[in-house]
Amino acid sequence: MRRAAVLAVIGAVAGALIGAGIAACWTEGRKSAPEAIGPVPTAEQIAWQEDEVWAFVHFGPNTFTDSEWGYGDADPAVFNPTALDCRQWVRTFKAAGIKGVILTAKHHDGFCLWPSAYTDYSVAASPFRDGGGDVVGELARACKEHGLKFGVYLSPWDRHQASYGTSDYVRYYQNQLRELLTNYGTISEVWLDGANGGDGWYGGARETRTIDRRTYYHFPAIHAIIHELQPGALIFSDGGPGCRWVGNERGAASETNWSFLRDGVVYPGYPFERELGPGHEDGDVWIPAECDVSIRKGWFYHPGEDGAVKTPEQLAELYYRSVGRNGKLLINFPVDREGLVHPIDSANAVEAHRIVSGQLGNDLLSGARVRASETRGLRYRASRVSDARPATFWAPKDSTREASLVFTLKKKKTLDRVLLQENIALGQRVKSFTIEYSDGSDWHPVPTQEQMTTIGYKRIVRFDPVEATALRISITDARACPCISSVQAFLADAGL
Numbered sequence: 001m002r003r004a005a006v007l008a009v010i011g012a013v014a015g016a017l018i019g020a021g022i023a024a025c026w027t028e029g030r031k032s033a034p035e036a037i038g039p040v041p042t043a044e045q046i047a048w049q050e051d052e053v054w055a056f057v058h059f060g061p062n063t064f065t066d067s068e069w070g071y072g073d074a075d076p077a078v079f080n081p082t083a084l085d086c087r088q089w090v091r092t093f094k095a096a097g098i099k100g101v102i103l104t105a106k107h108h109d110g111f112c113l114w115p116s117a118y119t120d121y122s123v124a125a126s127p128f129r130d131g132g133g134d135v136v137g138e139l140a141r142a143c144k145e146h147g148l149k150f151g152v153y154l155s156p157w158d159r160h161q162a163s164y165g166t167s168d169y170v171r172y173y174q175n176q177l178r179e180l181l182t183n184y185g186t187i188s189e190v191w192l193d194g195a196n197g198g199d200g201w202y203g204g205a206r207e208t209r210t211i212d213r214r215t216y217y218h219f220p221a222i223h224a225i226i227h228e229l230q231p232g233a234l235i236f237s238d239g240g241p242g243c244r245w246v247g248n249e250r251g252a253a254s255e256t257n258w259s260f261l262r263d264g265v266v267y268p269g270y271p272f273e274r275e276l277g278p279g280h281e282d283g284d285v286w287i288p289a290e291c292d293v294s295i296r297k298g299w300f301y302h303p304g305e306d307g308a309v310k311t312p313e314q315l316a317e318l319y320y321r322s323v324g325r326n327g328k329l330l331i332n333f334p335v336d337r338e339g340l341v342h343p344i345d346s347a348n349a350v351e352a353h354r355i356v357s358g359q360l361g362n363d364l365l366s367g368a369r370v371r372a373s374e375t376r377g378l379r380y381r382a383s384r385v386s387d388a389r390p391a392t393f394w395a396p397k398d399s400t401r402e403a404s405l406v407f408t409l410k411k412k413k414t415l416d417r418v419l420l421q422e423n424i425a426l427g428q429r430v431k432s433f434t435i436e437y438s439d440g441s442d443w444h445p446v447p448t449q450e451q452m453t454t455i456g457y458k459r460i461v462r463f464d465p466v467e468a469t470a471l472r473i474s475i476t477d478a479r480a481c482p483c484i485s486s487v488q489a490f491l492a493d494a495g496l
């Protein structure tokens, strides 16, 4: 009995001490949490970036007339997909690791893929499902069934409508937006294209119309409608406000890529495209870069491009140039005349996903010992970068702008890429960094031409293979103390 009582007391004391220790660590962590440095992303912007890859679908009369920019006078009778199956699109996207899809509900030609109450220039006037079809509705349903997010592209420029250029057209546009945002469930992204080419059919006028890109569409009112009807939707345009165009249609972000813009500077059709790649380092609003690119040359389907689909290797390269540079990849699938993702496009996208997953599948730093030049407490210790939990991170003291992490490998390993992530909920901080490896006796920079400037959500640096016993990541400048949530290293070939 006495022995049991003594053990119980020891147990209670030990429990209290452990409890107090945990509480002390917790308090220490709480006290020393780094403050966010603005601008910071919304929860929706973080989720948008974590999705990494979305699909774009360009589909409409252009698909059947072999054109890219329909003039607005194509007969609705040309729109006649014979085997349309949005579930096939969605299954393909899922197999390719894609998390959402944006459909051209209306492209510049003005033809609507849903039976809009505001025009007869739509699927309702076509032979598709005897005029009873609704491509927007079919895709929205397929996405819901398969757990994919859904977004709409509604071209502000409309080469069909006679009213284009007047305030009647702006009301028409807003009404259509309301239809799309009310009748099709959750919309996660609205794509506001910046193209305004000028000439068009315009109800038979066949003329060139120019509008003031800054003021004509009343974008603040359009944004307000989107926020009202779909508060979780991100608004894409050249200048956001949800996410920005990356400034090219090659699917490539800049190596230096700040997720900020100066408020109110960039509008749809903004002429200084080169600013959009790096963003504005001194920006005051969080507007991350979206990298759009087509799997083929054109955005719409052209039978002549069946032999020129980007290869799996080219598509994998796009992942590194977009997601690997703090961007989001939006890859376009020109759905074909049957109404299906073409088998070549589908096979190449799925294979590209397999390649990237293999190359980034085996973190060679897992199990390595990691030491930081400095930390701000237990909660922010160096090993946080290896715990596979995005919410935890390593951070030094508030005043620190230069700090390093050294990973000591259990045995010599060949590496050719390093993946870094910041905890972006607290803002994007790192301005420059270096990656060095030790061959067992000396430190050397990894052999690469890549700039090591910003990190952001994700940065993947590729280099010629090196044999390393240790790896050193040094943050050499930052806007505030760095908060690094992940460091991983890989050998690409090992995963294939």
Ligand code: FUL
Pocket (backbone or CB within 6 Å): 068, 193, 194, 195, 292, 299
């Ligand atoms: C551009 C448009 O003019 C193209 O047709 C395509 O939709 C592309 C994604 O955006 O501005």
